[in-house]
Amino acid sequence: MWKVVIIDDEEHVVRGLKKIISWKALGCECVGEAANGRRGLDIVRETSPHIVLTDIYMPIMYGLDMIQILREDGFDGEVVILSGYSEFEHARKAMQLNITDYLSKPASVDTIETVLKRVINKLEEKQRQQGYLQELTNKVKRYEPLVETEWMKSLLTGRLRNGEIPEEFLAKITKWKDQQHIACSLTYDGPQNKELKPADWYLFRYSVHKMIREVLNGYPIDFRYLEMDAYRSALCLHVNKSVSEPVLSCMLMEIKDQVEQGIYSSFNVKTTVHYGRVKEDWTDLSESFHEACMESQSFPLGNPYEDGTRATFPMESSQKLYDAIRYADATRAKEVLEEAVGVLGEVPYSTLVGYKVGIEIWTIITYSLYDIGILIQEMFDEDFDLAQHLTKQGNWQEWIRFLCEQIEHICYHQQWDENIKHKQLIEQVMIYIEKHLAENITLQDIADELYISRNYLGQIFKKVVGESFKNYVTRLRMEKAKKMIQEGNFLIYEVSEKVGYVNPAYFTTMFKKYTGYTPRDLIQKR
Numbered sequence: 001m002w003k004v005v006i007i008d009d010e011e012h013v014v015r016g017l018k019k020i021i022s023w024k025a026l027g028c029e030c031v032g033e034a035a036n037g038r039r040g041l042d043i044v045r046e047t048s049p050h051i052v053l054t055d056i057y058m059p060i061m062y063g064l065d066m067i068q069i070l071r072e073d074g075f076d077g078e079v080v081i082l083s084g085y086s087e088f089e090h091a092r093k094a095m096q097l098n099i100t101d102y103l104s105k106p107a108s109v110d111t112i113e114t115v116l117k118r119v120i121n122k123l124e125e126k127q128r129q130q131g132y133l134q135e136l137t138n139k140v141k142r143y144e145p146l147v148e149t150e151w152m153k154s155l156l157t158g159r160l161r162n163g164e165i166p167e168e169f170l171a172k173i174t175k176w177k178d179q180q181h182i183a184c185s186l187t188y189d190g191p192q193n194k195e196l197k198p199a200d201w202y203l204f205r206y207s208v209h210k211m212i213r214e215v216l217n218g219y220p221i222d223f224r225y226l227e228m229d230a231y232r233s234a235l236c237l238h239v240n241k242s243v244s245e246p247v248l249s250c251m252l253m254e255i256k257d258q259v260e261q262g263i264y265s266s267f268n269v270k271t272t273v274h275y276g277r278v279k280e281d282w283t284d285l286s287e288s289f290h291e292a293c294m295e296s297q298s299f300p301l302g303n304p305y306e307d308g309t310r311a312t313f314p315m316e317s318s319q320k321l322y323d324a325i326r327y328a329d330a331t332r333a334k335e336v337l338e339e340a341v342g343v344l345g346e347v348p349y350s351t352l353v354g355y356k357v358g359i360e361i362w363t364i365i366t367y368s369l370y371d372i373g374i375l376i377q378e379m380f381d382e383d384f385d386l387a388q389h390l391t392k393q394g395n396w397q398e399w400i401r402f403l404c405e406q407i408e409h410i411c412y413h414q415q416w417d418e419n420i421k422h423k424q425l426i427e428q429v430m431i432y433i434e435k436h437l438a439e440n441i442t443l444q445d446i447a448d449e450l451y452i453s454r455n456y457l458g459q460i461f462k463k464v465v466g467e468s469f470k471n472y473v474t475r476l477r478m479e480k481a482k483k484m485i486q487e488g489n490f491l492i493y494e495v496s497e498k499v500g501y502v503n504p505a506y507f508t509t510m511f512k513k514y515t516g517y518t519p520r521d522l523i524q525k526r
Contacts, residue, residue, distance in 0.1 A: 005032045007040035007054040020109050037061025050123055056083040078119045152224055157319055158286040176282040183276045183289035184235035188269050215258045219251050325368040327425050329452045330411035334404045341400050351391050354399045358390040379413045426464045438500050443469045478514040485522050492519045
């Protein structure tokens with residue numbers, strides 16, 4: 001029920017309003033009344049009503065003075081003035097105090113109820129907006145760990161754009177300036193990890209993280225643990241610059257021994273820990289991680305081959321492939337492989353090279369699918385023999401053609417649940433739009449951020465949201481503009497800029513096209 005307070009020094013007016021207005025039918029209840037502004041101030045503070053009906057001229061304190069104090073206190077309820085014709089000159093001040101409506105006495109029951117219905121509609125819209133904003137806030141909070149993880153991965157793999165630092169990271173960045181930084185690669189190799197059942201993989205990953213946290217808590221080191229792909233994790237270590245090189249070297253060796261022995265004894269998984277070189281600047285962590293991966297022979301993928309060469313499949317490509325498969329974006333996944341062939345093609349093709357790199361890529365795909373609840377073995381017949389197919393390929397062209405065919409089979413398989421497939425993608429898009437609404441955002445910008453194709457993202461967005469990306473962004477901007485204009489804190493050109501339109505005239509055109517009236521019309525209605 002919407003709570004209403006009536007403030008008027010004429011007792012018969014208060015009594016009449018309480019009696020003749022169909023409050024219950026309107027979804028309202030009168031929770032208080034007062035005969036002057038001073039008492040009205042107390043009643044409003046005590047009851048926190050949604051609607052205040054008040055006269056202007058009253059003993060002790062005028063209605064407008066009362067409203068001004070309430071607004072200064074932060075009261076954001078709706079206020080309707082019910083006063084005589086002679087007080088109409090006060091309308092201008094009333095507008096400044098964000099008065100919802102102004103009724104002249106005497107007013108008919110129909111007129112009063114019509115105004116109240118209009119006020120209630122405004123309250124309902126405000127409630128919907130608050131619910132939407134709260135939902136958005138909850139989503140942002142829920143996805144903060146994801147944002148942090150993806151940002152750290154971008155930092156390690158060299159994909160971080162200059163100056164692109166999430167707000168929640170600023171405090172950490174400040175601390176990092178007084179620290180030295182080391183990247184660490186943890187590679188799970190050997191046949192032991194294949195003994196892990198798929199159902200135990202999540203437990204394994206969680207337990208490794210927990211064990212590493214327990215080990216590092218014994219050292220004066222800040223750290224961040226990241227799962228990079230199916231066979232490798234990473235650690236970012238941050239140590240005060242006051243720690244000397246001999247002491248740091250000793251700590252790193254102790255950590256390496258404890259982690260390797262702990263994982264093997266607990267899970268029978270052989271793990272190799274390698275460090276990159278110490279960096280004075282945190283922006284060089286990608287270089288340190290590259291060094292760690294090269295040292296572990298896991299970047300590029302694979303082991304030394306018969307001819308002493310190594311097939312190079314960049315870490316960045318691994319992450320892009322992982323993301324593309326996760327969103328069932330076959331086009332993007334094939335593009336990633338084709339880009340990699342430009343590098344792989346420099347290495348002479350052999351059955352062993354094609355087989356080993358193919359297995360590594362298949363592992364990335366398998367892990368990406370498993371991470372969203374899909375088992376790759378359920379997408380293929382029981383007699384499908386990956387090893388046999390890989391060893392049949394005679395050159396890089398045949399090899400890439402075979403893998404692209406399998407990617408298409410995977411991405412278009414009926415095993416995909418559309419809700420699983422698109423849920424995280426669209427939620428990330430929504431967060432990005434809300435964060436960058438004042439900018440000239442395009443579908444291509446977001447597609448680049450998510451490493452997926454523009455056309456695919458557009459199709460998925462319309463399918464999930466029910467409208468095109470362009471219409472959705474326009475609607476979001478117009479609704480935000482309406483709210484800002486109604487609040488009356490900004491000029492029209494300022495509102496235009498805050499919702500992403502640098503040209504106020506074009507903003508006015510779009511606003512009228514969307515709402516049916518101009519921003520100035522809305523200002524006059526306030």
